[in-house]
Amino acid sequence: MSERETERGSPYAPQTAAETTAMLDAVGAADLESLFDVPESVAFDGEFGIDARSERETKREVARLLRRNADLTEFLGRGHYDHYVPSVVDDLAGRSEFLTSYTQYQPEVAQGFLQALFEYQSMLVELTGLGVANCSMYDDATALGEAATLSQRVRSVSGDRILVPGHLREGKRAVLANYADGPGLSVESYPMDDGAVDVDALADAIDSETAMVYAETPTVRGVVEENLGAIGDLADDHDALFCLGSDPVALSLLERPVDVGADVVVGDAGSLGTGTAYGFGLGMFVTREEYLRQVPGRLVGASEDAADRRAYTLTLQTREQHIRKERATSNICTNQAWVALRTAMHAAWLGPDGLVDLANECVTRPRDLAARLDEVVGLQAPVHDRHHFREFVARTDQPASAVAGDLLDEGYAVSEVGEHLIQVCATETTAEAEDGLVAALSEVAK
Amino acid sequence: MSERETERGSPYAPQTAAETTAMLDAVGAADLESLFDVPESVAFDGEFGIDARSERETKREVARLLRRNADLTEFLGRGHYDHYVPSVVDDLAGRSEFLTSYTQYQPEVAQGFLQALFEYQSMLVELTGLGVANCSMYDDATALGEAATLSQRVRSVSGDRILVPGHLREGKRAVLANYADGPGLSVESYPMDDGAVDVDALADAIDSETAMVYAETPTVRGVVEENLGAIGDLADDHDALFCLGSDPVALSLLERPVDVGADVVVGDAGSLGTGTAYGFGLGMFVTREEYLRQVPGRLVGASEDAADRRAYTLTLQTREQHIRKERATSNICTNQAWVALRTAMHAAWLGPDGLVDLANECVTRPRDLAARLDEVVGLQAPVHDRHHFREFVARTDQPASAVAGDLLDEGYAVSEVGEHLIQVCATETTAEAEDGLVAALSEVAK
């Protein structure tokens, strides 16, 4: 272990002292420092002041820090969801051949990952009905940003307006704004009606300068959007792209995006495969085949090898930054491939029946919980007279901040989304905690 | 997931309903039940009354049960030790090719495990200086039992006495007694002197009927035995086997067993690779080459394959139960191979310098802690004026049960080993907790 300790160097640099000497001899260097061709004037001769620790001590240190996180039962959603990830996903995805590999520049020794990504793409094609899925983006927000830039590239006429729903996660909108900044797009909100898209208002807002209309189902408030077809038609009428936000669990049950005229589907595919991870996500990006050569990100395609067997490879790389440089469809290089692997594994573990069951539970569980909360003195739920998926908004007689704050003291976290509005997310992982939440709200909401 | 649920059957039996039907057709069976050739009179038509659970719920259920374990910092040893096991051991040993494989009856597809066990055997050969290590037994106690039966098989004259030290873990002695029962051996204790073997008393006890003398270093009280050579000579003089109990960490620093005349070395090799696991162990069994054909358990040997490359295989299987049946050297079949794999990995991770450093820490840490406790009012430590390894006994002015009990309330566990004796074990994993222990003892011991 002494050699593993860092006093003498990195425990992950395996040269012995004798080897180091031999290798320095071989290259004709007097010592390690002489290998650095750094002018004196910019050389760093200080210390970082970072203490080395043993592996055990490092774990203790992280534990010591993270112990400061409160122990809460979370009824939080709004774009980041907790679905149970089976152990086998951790086990298989954790195999070093997957975890420590790199982008598949040499497909002959990367068939395993390529096939897994091909399968991931295929699952998204089935879920959306659209023809082309890339093999990952960072998260839903950046995927939405990429969709906006795509709309500008593929639209037959000019136009710089990106229309987004009034109910939209602030972070997502902020990311979109940054992606819109370069190409000079303007992001504008259209209004909601009782939690869903106000289609008439959208009709008023859309015009020939509109490059893309974005809508979500479920919305950030958990509302299942009922007028997707009408939204798609509006976009189509104005030659605007219709970008739909959703996720694989919702898409297992809800209308197929292709059937409502969606041109692009974005969202967080990490709702399968990741669980709660402080916002760590997986950007889903699926679009129509006609936009294939404008798609951002990596694509895995089938081909054949010299033995005439089916084999997989990254393809259409001429869209990408390492080939096309400033004319690339995106600057993305490192993506979220490993997260996509996990999502595919989780989806396969569930199977179609499991996915549909889970999606149905995402409807019935919030529905039932809202009904129970509606009977709590001081609460009305749900606020929106709509179908919900995973979550819903409730009105509080007391200030929402007081209700949410008091709930924290009881060990439960909900979102505060207005002065008298809280939002509650309920999935299979909150099943055993719902009685407790109802009881706690009965205390703090009245 | 619905199909993964157990209402319809095992989630780990992958046949679809259609496949089941097709297969029943193929075998000409009307239904699954008709495949069971069980007479009506002994058929079970009841229920076990065991509810099925989802994977998530099963985890919750185990968590619910185990949460009842108190959260304690343990200064417990006495044969089961907590050394830090690096993550890479879990990661590599957890690879399914290792974890889910079986005994290497087909060595051509088991070279990986065989080589790892060969390496484990080799490490024990280096640590003990003896020529033959088997590739695992259940634990130290059963390994000691096997040593006793070995002594009867290999001794040139008859004799049924097994002499064991007065300070011996009760559980180990009880297991030995059961192993001694079949061959009709009698287990007798010889006295200790200030925590170590009373060599004169042993000399008085030993006679021509003595088949084996057992001694330990460190002892169950953590005392480093200083007279091993003398004990070995006594055994040798009486044609008795000298069986030495130790473990790989101690053997990295202490005298080599071969140099003190040991004929067999047993002990818990799981002190490397396992950590605290409620007594889960790894029986180390190493002996002289001359006893090779009397060794219990599995042996991995090197050989060559048809391509003339070095290859490994289980060997000398004619000693074993599946070949020799009632004339086998032991009834052992399933062993602790995977635990041995972990031990070899941990030992290799530490390397010889790491092992020696760790062993030195096992001397200095209890020494320093004993010195600190000796200054606590109401305590004298160590009780034995000896060198210690990992642990030591302290005398309490108050009843030991009161001191140990009060310590539990403070969150610390120590062993009570006499009316006014407690035992304290200190390894690298207790480093950060020792100040707390001293402070707590300062309160409760006075």
Added chain:
Amino acid sequence: DQARWTDDGDDRYEPLLSEKANETVEIEDAALPDDLTRDSLTLPDPAEPELARHYTRLSQMNYGVESGPFPLGSCTMKYNPSFTEDVAARPDAAIHPDRPDATVQGTLALCHRLQDYLGRIGGMDAVTLQPPAGAAGEFTGIEIAKAYHEANDEERREVVIPDSAHGTNFATAAMAGYEVVELPSDDDGRVDTEALAAAVGDDTAALMLTNPNTLGLFERDIEEIADLVHDAGGLLYYDGANLNALLGRARPGDMGFDVMHYNVHKTFATPHGGGGPGAGPVGVREGLARFLPNPHVRERDGNYEYYEPEASIGKVHGFYGNWPVLVKAFAYIARLGDAGLRDASAKAVLNANYLAEQIDYDVPFGPFHHEFVASAGEQDAADAAKRMLDYGVHPPTTKWPEIVDEALMTEPTEGETKRSLDQLAAAFDAVAAEDDETLAAAPSRPAARRIDQVSAARNPRLSWQALDDA
């Protein structure tokens, strides 16, 4: 699979750790006096990246249940659910065995529940979790039988065992100091009750029996067998190796067995780990509970405690057995419940029957349950098995039980799909059609070619220190 650097001149598939990175440390300035320490220590010293590659490579040269079919008869190589590993790795499961009972209520509660589950599954009244493996369970059971007879002031010197029984049964009886009376099977592959009637008597301590037996056959005369043994004053011991065949259909306790062990690494899907660890809990009927190993767990008013059974045989493990393995078994049983356990058996039996139906080799005995023994006929069964390796599947157990010529003892388990069974059958049939020369030259595709067993045994090299070329 991936290419890997090899030099045709290499005389090994992967160097030993000692060949990669051996280091010698002189023991100096130790914390102990010189005369108590060794002089030096020579062991491998790979850094973590090297270590990781070494064992990753070794794992690639090993076949596990997730590599493909693993139809080793009598071994029940079923799929080991990943989640049980996570459950066993819980920090609150990693505690020291010497804590006072009051501080391990969770562990004791789990053990108590597992005892209860196993009792229900086996039809037994009390269960100890202490034996760390099946053979240790046998030893425990036979020691209980011995204690029972001694408590009755009887000296009985014999244990009766059918010739088709596992080798451990014989070795266990001998280890406990008994004479073994071997019972020939009848023409149907089952216990010959007449021979049994002749074999049992005043000296009979116990009959050890596996049911279904190693041919996969249910001992239909089990009630008569039980009566014969009991009438002679002996006990009936159930070897649980084949319990996966019967879950929910028949229980040893109901068949008249007095003592049994459970192989949790078979029936309850804990991983075999390259040979172990397993766990071999032992169940007994009520009158024998007082002989169980010390300590045993009981519940009192919602709390749990250890106690020493009044006539305990003592201990068979230094602590409480293979705890992490028991946690995994508990999780498996709790996951499956009644319906899952019943289904596991049904599918295991169907898979065995389906596979037997598909293959060209003759299967002389039946009707069988979770496993069958085919005969390689004119072929050498061991050679046939080696050749199966070339088809990418693990072969069955070979040349045992001896009651079948050139036996291929095959247990596919419930974990196989129809697709994988068809693949496995294709491998059997491809081998069945090949000539002796081809079989003798096999295998050519696995990590190693055929390994010379004779050389290994004649010239034992059991450590790298013993290698000439190292």
Added chain:
Amino acid sequence: DQARWTDDGDDRYEPLLSEKANETVEIEDAALPDDLTRDSLTLPDPAEPELARHYTRLSQMNYGVESGPFPLGSCTMKYNPSFTEDVAARPDAAIHPDRPDATVQGTLALCHRLQDYLGRIGGMDAVTLQPPAGAAGEFTGIEIAKAYHEANDEERREVVIPDSAHGTNFATAAMAGYEVVELPSDDDGRVDTEALAAAVGDDTAALMLTNPNTLGLFERDIEEIADLVHDAGGLLYYDGANLNALLGRARPGDMGFDVMHYNVHKTFATPHGGGGPGAGPVGVREGLARFLPNPHVRERDGNYEYYEPEASIGKVHGFYGNWPVLVKAFAYIARLGDAGLRDASAKAVLNANYLAEQIDYDVPFGPFHHEFVASAGEQDAADAAKRMLDYGVHPPTTKWPEIVDEALMTEPTEGETKRSLDQLAAAFDAVAAEDDETLAAAPSRPAARRIDQVSAARNPRLSWQALDDA
């Protein structure tokens, strides 16, 4: 490696999940009205044992850092310590991002500490952890530069980038709305300061630079470069892809860089995951801290809070970036400390120099640091790389940077032993001696033979739905 069932008639190496176990579920009796639901869903439905075998098999057809040397230039494929996975998997790390600050003090404390560590390592005054990858870091940095100029009421339309730079630099500048001015390298492979002087001016928003550059060469004139850019009113951006070469020897902040990103999946050993996730924290010098993404973490009296920097560019990730990756990077830095980080760089540089010294291919530029670019000369570099696969090692990056003919861009990292470097060198040399025909026919040993890239692109089949034969 293990044999695996294959039939010579098979036209694939492993069936797709959809070929193994596709199932269609009709959506009926859903919890939503029919007009809001789809009609059916068709997806694979493998049970867990099949799933496990499928992905185990796929993993066997993939090469990772624990499989062998992985000298992809500019990718820093160093060993990823196992323990960081355990650290990131802690339950108290798996929390929701929408909790109030007071309930995530642990997470914020760790982030604050990591910001501090990164700042010290890069010589930067403030660091954001939000960018989820290196390219996202570049985008963040360039948006910061843009905000800086806008705050100064300046319109600058150009970003200057050397021709040897990573493709992401160009794409990032374009994405942010800038014109790219490409700067030719000088004969030594470095920035041509005269060309730079000519290129910068009133329109220069920033110069993006990697140092050492993609040839492994330290830009010796970095101070002059910084002056030229700063004098023109531009900012100096540091692409941190090659930071592993300099740890503790030189810091971007000290060299005059204003903004930089860190590739934690390169320098700080978080796993590359087959292409991601990474994380690309961005450091800035003091005056630029007010432009950092929203929110940023700060400490007040021992407590931590999020706040919005006064002139924040907004957000580059929907939440707070790739948190699990950041935890791993933190653990790596905390494990190594000063001495470990310094040693990592030293050994990375020594390994590159040693390997370059051993191989027969020409290495035109130097002195290099952690990587070098060899030339395959008359050989096709891509073919040479395919042939290296047959020798069981992963080849270097090929045909880039274009400044070297038939480039083999090679970065062995500090994770290799002398032994593995010698093995790697032997593979280089074996390939160097071979003829074009041999190279063109390669590879023959990996999981797949040479894959037809043209067919893949001409006839895109990007899902199993698009396969004719599926």
